Amino acid sequence: MSGFNFREEAQEHLLAAAQSENGLDGGVKIEVRNLMKVTDKDVRILNKVNVDIPRGMIMGVIGPSGSGKSTFLRALNRLWEPASGSVFLDGIDICDLDVLSLRRKVGMLFQLPVLFEGTVADNIRYGPQLRGKNLSDDEVYKLLAEADLDSSFCNKSGGELSIGQAQRVALARTLANDPEVLLLDEPTSALDPISTQNIEDALVRLKKDGDMSIVIVSHSIKQIQRIADVVCLVVDGEIVEILEARHLSEAKHPLAKTFLELS
Numbered sequence: 001m002s003g004f005n006f007r008e009e010a011q012e013h014l015l016a017a018a019q020s021e022n023g024l025d026g027g028v029k030i031e032v033r034n035l036m037k038v039t040d041k042d043v044r045i046l047n048k049v050n051v052d053i054p055r056g057m058i059m060g061v062i063g064p065s066g067s068g069k070s071t072f073l074r075a076l077n078r079l080w081e082p083a084s085g086s087v088f089l090d091g092i093d094i095c096d097l098d099v100l101s102l103r104r105k106v107g108m109l110f111q112l113p114v115l116f117e118g119t120v121a122d123n124i125r126y127g128p129q130l131r132g133k134n135l136s137d138d139e140v141y142k143l144l145a146e147a148d149l150d151s152s153f154c155n156k157s158g159g160e161l162s163i164g165q166a167q168r169v170a171l172a173r174t175l176a177n178d179p180e181v182l183l184l185d186e187p188t189s190a191l192d193p194i195s196t197q198n199i200e201d202a203l204v205r206l207k208k209d210g211d212m213s214i215v216i217v218s219h220s221i222k223q224i225q226r227i228a229d230v231v232c233l234v235v236d237g238e239i240v241e242i243l244e245a246r247h248l249s250e251a252k253h254p255l256a257k258t259f260l261e262l263s
């Protein structure tokens, strides 16, 4: 049996166990197969990444700076073009999907929120409007509530918000597209502890209530332990280990261990 097969079987077992613990039927939302990214100068940023992203769970992605975490995340909604046959959403190659509809299904939140001109409500209505759908006030309030904000924010402009509040508006705006997967790239690294907790609470609720699959890159091991079900450890462009979040301290890969000890 090759090392790769062994890792795949071990991962399948681990994800199935974690899903059953969460009362989920199981299943894979996104399959990543031999994902590669090589720069123009022939530098490998991602090297044959293989992972099954489980449905209805939060997967944390951690690893040293420059190890390829953001690059990995960005492939999942084609912020760069992965090779055909390397990323599948519900079994369909994402390269065969219309890129805009892919990004509606696989929404993304970045480290720093950038709101459009206009009010909070305008921001939230923007995505559905592009598809000819006008959200009612109640629908806007509901989206704000999902992002842990009350309806009094509706008529505020971006300039009136703290970064933490703006990040929650960005989350509500992403949720307005009714995504099935949420990708988050260090979404709380610029936020204070209370705003961080608001976002974490919202993510955990979305997973529980909405059956959403969430992938979060974070530099905070504690954050990953608080909210993630499973964790991918990325080192030098490879996923070297996948663990249940509560067993993170049992990582065996030498570089992953060193990273965890120093974090």
Ligand SMILES: Nc1ncnc2c1ncn2[C@@H]1O[C@H](COP(=O)(O)OP(=O)(O)OP(=O)(O)O)[C@@H](O)[C@H]1O
Pocket: 039, 045, 063, 064, 065, 066, 067, 068, 069, 070, 071, 072
């Ligand atoms: N388009 C690109 N062209 C060349 N090099 C790139 C490109 N994108 C990323 N890199 C390099 O690839 C490596 C991985 O970058 P990436 O941002 O994915 O790492 P990361 O693990 O998210 O880092 P951090 O934790 O610091 O955000 C880095 O060395 C980065 O400089």
